[in-house]
Amino acid sequence: MSDILLSFGHGYSARAIADLVIPHGxxxxxxxxxxxxxxxxxxxxxxxxxxxxADLTSxxxxxxxxxxxxxxxxxxxxxxNDLREEIAARRDRFEWVGYLSTTGVYGDHQGSWVDxxxxxxxxxxxxxxxxxxxxxxxxxxxxLHIFRLAGIYGPGRGPFAKVRNGTARCIVKPDxxxxxxxxxxxxxxxxASMLNPNPGAIxxxxxxxxxxxxxxxxxxAELLGQTPPPSEDFATADMTPMARSFYAENxxxxxxxxxxxxxxELRYPDYKSGLTALLNAENDA
Numbered sequence: 001m002s003d004i005l006l007s008f009g010h011g012y013s014a015r016a017i018a019d020l021v022i023p024h025g026x027x028x029x030x031x032x033x034x035x036x037x038x039x040x041x042x043x044x045x046x047x048x049x050x051x052x053x054a055d056l057t058s059x060x061x062x063x064x065x066x067x068x069x070x071x072x073x074x075x076x077x078x079x080x081n082d083l084r085e086e087i088a089a090r091r092d093r094f095e096w097v098g099y100l101s102t103t104g105v106y107g108d109h110q111g112s113w114v115d116x117x118x119x120x121x122x123x124x125x126x127x128x129x130x131x132x133x134x135x136x137x138x139x140x141x142x143x144l145h146i147f148r149l150a151g152i153y154g155p156g157r158g159p160f161a162k163v164r165n166g167t168a169r170c171i172v173k174p175d176x177x178x179x180x181x182x183x184x185x186x187x188x189x190x191x192a193s194m195l196n197p198n199p200g201a202i203x204x205x206x207x208x209x210x211x212x213x214x215x216x217x218x219x220x221a222e223l224l225g226q227t228p229p230p231s232e233d234f235a236t237a238d239m240t241p242m243a244r245s246f247y248a249e250n251x252x253x254x255x256x257x258x259x260x261x262x263x264x265e266l267r268y269p270d271y272k273s274g275l276t277a278l279l280n281a282e283n284d285a
Contacts, residue, residue, distance in 0.1 A: 002027055003095075005194075006056075006063040008079045009070030010041055010048075013100060013152060016187035017067065018046050021194070029059055031070075052082060060086055065194060066097045066142075072133040080136055088140050096197045097142045098190055103150050103179060103204060105131050109251040111175050116148075116202045116257055123248055143199035147190060150206035150253055153271075154183030158278045159220040166229075168221070170214040171247070173234035178213055178246075179206035179253040182268040192262040203258050209270035210252040216271050223279050 003026045007014045010030025018028040022045045030041045031051040041048035049056070066087070070078050080087070104127035106114045122128045137144055153159075162168035189205055214231060221228040234247060258264040268274035 003065060004029065004063050005065040005067060006059055007031065007046075007067040007069065008051075009068065010037075010046065011069055012154070012157065013149070013183055013186050013190075014067055014069045015040075015044060015046075016154070016183045017190050018044060020187050020191045022046065029063070031056075052078070056083065057086060060090055064093070064095045066094055067100070067190070068098065068137070069100045072129040074129070076129075077133040077136055080133075080140075084140070087142070091140065091142050094143055096145065096194050097137075098145045098147060098193065099134065099137050100190075101130050101134055101146055101148045102127070103148045103206065103251070103253050104249065105134065105148060106249075106251055106253075108249040111177060111250045111252065113252045113254055114204075115254040116204055124245055127249075143197055145193050145198065145200075146202045147186075147193075148202065148204050148253075149186060150179035150181045150204075152181055152183055152186065153274065153278075155278060155281065157183070158275060159217055160224060160275075160279065160282070163217065163220050163224055163226060163229075168217050168229050169237075170217050170229050170231045171234050171237050171239070172212070172214050172231045173247050173250075176212055176234070176247060176250050177210040177252060179210045179251070180216075180271055180274075181205045181207055182266075182274045185264070185266050185268060188267065189258050189262060189264050192258075192264060196262060198261065201257075201261070203262070204253050204255050205258065206253040206255050207266055207269050207271070207274070208255065209272075211271055216275070219272055220275055223275060 005028045007030045028046040030046045031049045038048045105120045105122055106118050107121040107123040120131050218228040
């Protein structure tokens with residue numbers, strides 16, 4: 001029987017994962033709420049399903065792997081809200097289940113290092129919802145693998161557009177750092193887990209270089225041959241509540257486990273290598 005991946009919320013990261021496994025004979029079925037995404041899913045060789053709305057019973061009957069990228073809401077995880085009993089009833093047939101979470105579950109650690117054993121103390125509502133979703137998935141006794149993703153960047157999600165159009169900002173909060181991960185490294189890590197299941201495993205997905213956000217913007221400007229935007233003090237900068245909330249947490253995330261357990265060698269171990277590759281790809285397109 002061929003491997004069949006049912007991907008809930010088949011968006012940016014999930015599509016990158018599918019791009020790795022489809023050439024190896026996997027059948028990927030991707031759900032989307034938005035009918036405008038149907039063609040993009042078809043174009044990558046996956047089978048689109050508009051969900052919620054469709055009956056997924058027959059697909060769950062044949063799926064060997066589940067990937068959950070859909071974000072939880074105030075009322076909980078959308079997949080479990082709709083399909084908890086159906087998924088639980090098939091727990092013995094799934095070879096691997098992956099849940100894409102966030103490093104936001106760790107909360108603020110004032111710049112200290114965290115790893116997969118660090119207690120979960122989220123400091124935002126988004127982080128709290130992710131902690132609950134992780135626990136709800138774990139309660140189903142599935143072959144579950146949790147991936148806690150740092151800030152995602154990659155093709156179409158880099159700082160270059162904002163630098164070019166003048167909307168990039170260098171917000172400076174002393175000693176603030178963020179961890180990041182290139183979407184290609186998300187894809188290779190999740191794909192490696194799919195080939196080497198370890199039910200119950202939790203993995204941090206991030207690069208080796210937690211860095212201040214203003215340094216990333218400055219380097220992007222340098223690559224483009226532009227002057228970086230002026231520095232703005234976080235304390236007095238005009239920011240939306242959502243943008244300001246991202247600075248409420250300050251931590252450095254360890255990625256040792258993906259290297260030791262899954263043999264991952266990051267393609268982009270820091271933002272400089274990642275941004276350089278993105279710009280080279282743009283110039284070659």
